[in-house]
Amino acid sequence: MLELDVDVCVVGAGFAGLSCARALERRGRRVCVVEARERVGGRVLTVDRGDGTWIDVGGQWVGPTQDRLYGLARELGVETFPTHTAGKNLLYVRGQRGRAYTGTIPLPVGPVGLFGIAWLLARANRLARTIPVDRPWDAPRARELDAETLADYLDRAPITKTARRLVEVAFENVFACDADEISLLFALAYARSAGSIERLIDVRGGAQQDRFVGGALGVATKLAGELRARPVHDCPVTAITQSDRGVVVRGARAVVRAKRAVVALPPRLAAEIAYEPAPSAARARLWDAFVMGRVIKCTAVYDRPFWRGRGLSGQAVSDDGLVNVTFDNSIPGSGLGMLTGFIEGRRAGEWAERPEVERRAAVLACFARYFGGEAREPLEYVDKVWAHERWSGGCYVAYMPPKRLTDVGPELRAPHGRVHWAGTETAMVWNGYIDGALESGERAAAECARD
Numbered sequence: 001m002l003e004l005d006v007d008v009c010v011v012g013a014g015f016a017g018l019s020c021a022r023a024l025e026r027r028g029r030r031v032c033v034v035e036a037r038e039r040v041g042g043r044v045l046t047v048d049r050g051d052g053t054w055i056d057v058g059g060q061w062v063g064p065t066q067d068r069l070y071g072l073a074r075e076l077g078v079e080t081f082p083t084h085t086a087g088k089n090l091l092y093v094r095g096q097r098g099r100a101y102t103g104t105i106p107l108p109v110g111p112v113g114l115f116g117i118a119w120l121l122a123r124a125n126r127l128a129r130t131i132p133v134d135r136p137w138d139a140p141r142a143r144e145l146d147a148e149t150l151a152d153y154l155d156r157a158p159i160t161k162t163a164r165r166l167v168e169v170a171f172e173n174v175f176a177c178d179a180d181e182i183s184l185l186f187a188l189a190y191a192r193s194a195g196s197i198e199r200l201i202d203v204r205g206g207a208q209q210d211r212f213v214g215g216a217l218g219v220a221t222k223l224a225g226e227l228r229a230r231p232v233h234d235c236p237v238t239a240i241t242q243s244d245r246g247v248v249v250r251g252a253r254a255v256v257r258a259k260r261a262v263v264a265l266p267p268r269l270a271a272e273i274a275y276e277p278a279p280s281a282a283r284a285r286l287w288d289a290f291v292m293g294r295v296i297k298c299t300a301v302y303d304r305p306f307w308r309g310r311g312l313s314g315q316a317v318s319d320d321g322l323v324n325v326t327f328d329n330s331i332p333g334s335g336l337g338m339l340t341g342f343i344e345g346r347r348a349g350e351w352a353e354r355p356e357v358e359r360r361a362a363v364l365a366c367f368a369r370y371f372g373g374e375a376r377e378p379l380e381y382v383d384k385v386w387a388h389e390r391w392s393g394g395c396y397v398a399y400m401p402p403k404r405l406t407d408v409g410p411e412l413r414a415p416h417g418r419v420h421w422a423g424t425e426t427a428m429v430w431n432g433y434i435d436g437a438l439e440s441g442e443r444a445a446a447e448c449a450r451d
C-alpha cells in the first residue's frame, strides 16, 4: 500500500482531474492524482491502429469558443485539423432519401419545415439566454421550465412533424438520451453554457469543427506527462475521511493524506465513495438526480472514403433507424475512409446488451442505406459501449430529468468541507464537454488554493 502526504489529492485523471492538478502545481502545491483505470483520459479514449491512423472511441472534437482546450493543445504541441465537410450531406425522412444538401440545416424538409426549424431554434436560443450559466436554477422561469421535458416543448412547437423529429434527433445526438427523458431547463442551460444550440450541433462553427492529430487521448497523456507527480493508476478510491486538519483518501493501493481533496468524477461514481462525515442530504439528492447518458460510438474503416467520389460529405441525418447521425472520420493523408455513427438513448440501452456481431451488422446496414452497398464491407469495425465502462457508467455526460435541477442545483459546486467537486458536469462553460472538464478542474483548484 502506497502512503503519500501532499497538499491536495485529486480523485480521477480525466481532463478535469488533470487540469486541476496542473493548476495546483502551478500554484506551488504538492498534488497526488489517484485514478481507477490503468490509463488517463477517462471518457476520452483513442485506439492506435499501429499504422499512423487512429480511432477516437470517446470524446474527439473541439470547436470555436472552447478556448481552454485549443490553448492547452497548442501548449502541449498537439495539432488540430478540420473535420471533413466537403460534399453534400444526406437526409433520410421516413426511410426516404431527400435531396443532398450542404450546411447544418437540412434543406430537403421543404420551406415550411425549414422555417419551422429556424423559428424553433431561434425561440429556444432566446429562452436559453435568460438562463444564468452559473445558476440555471435561478432563471426567471426556472421552475416552469424544469417541470417539463424537452419533448413536451417540441410537441407544443407549431412546426411540421418532420421538422420536430429532426430537431429531436439533433438533441439526442447532443445529450445521448431521448427528448422525453431530459428536463427542458437542463437542456437549455446546457445550450446556454455552450453559447447556443447551433454551437452544440454544427460542425463548422460548432462543437464538431476540429479534431486532434493522433487523437484526443494524446492531449490527456501529454497533460499527465507534464505533472510533477505521475497519477497513481489502478487505484479506485473507496473512502474519503476528513477532520479539521485534513483529509485521508483511501484507494485500492494507496492512502493519501492531504489538506484537501478534489473529486473529479461523473456524479454517480462520486456517490459511490464512502465519505466520513457523510455529505448533506441535498448532495445525496444531487447525485441521485443525475442520470448518465447512453451512447455506443461506432466506426467502420474502409480502404478509401468511397462516398467522397460521389460528392458526399459522409454526414447523414435520419429521422429513424439505429444510427441517426454519421460523420466522415477519416484520417487525412492515410488513404483510408472512416465513417463514424452514434447509437444513443434508449436504443443504446437496448443494443448495449446485444452481441457485437449483431450491432456490427445493424450499424453497417445503416451506413449502407446512407452511402451504398460498399459500406457493408469494411476492413475493420470498432464500437464502444460506454455503459459497460465501470469507471464511466455511461456517456457522454450526466443529465437531469425534470424537477431536479431547481431542487438540488445549488449543491452542484458547493464544497463538502475539505472535499471539492470537479468534472464536466459541474462546468459553467461548455458543460458536458472536454473544455468544460478543464474549466471545472481550474475552478476546483482555485478553491483549494485559498489555503
Ligand SMILES: Cc1cc2nc3c(=O)[nH]c(=O)nc-3n(C[C@H](O)[C@H](O)[C@H](O)COP(=O)(O)OP(=O)(O)OC[C@H]3O[C@@H](n4cnc5c(N)ncnc54)[C@H](O)[C@@H]3O)c2cc1C
Residues within 6 Å of the ligand: 011, 012, 013, 014, 015, 016, 017, 034, 035, 036, 037, 039, 040, 041, 042, 043, 044, 057, 058, 059, 060, 061, 062, 235, 236, 237, 238, 264, 265, 266, 269, 273, 295, 297, 386, 391, 392, 395, 396, 397, 422, 423, 424, 425, 432, 433, 434, 435, 437
Ligand atoms: C463517445 C463520446 C463522445 C464524446 N464526444 C465529445 C467530443 O467530441 N468533444 C467533447 O468535448 N466531449 C466529448 N465527449 C465528452 C467528454 O469526453 C467528457 O465531457 C470529458 O472527457 C469528461 O471529463 P471529466 O474529467 O469530467 O470526466 P472523466 O473523463 O469521466 O474522468 C473521470 C476519471 O475518474 C476515474 N474514476 C472514476 N471513478 C473513480 C474512483 N472511484 N477512483 C478513482 N478514479 C475514478 C475515471 O476512470 C476517469 O478517468 C464525448 C464522450 C463520449 C463518451
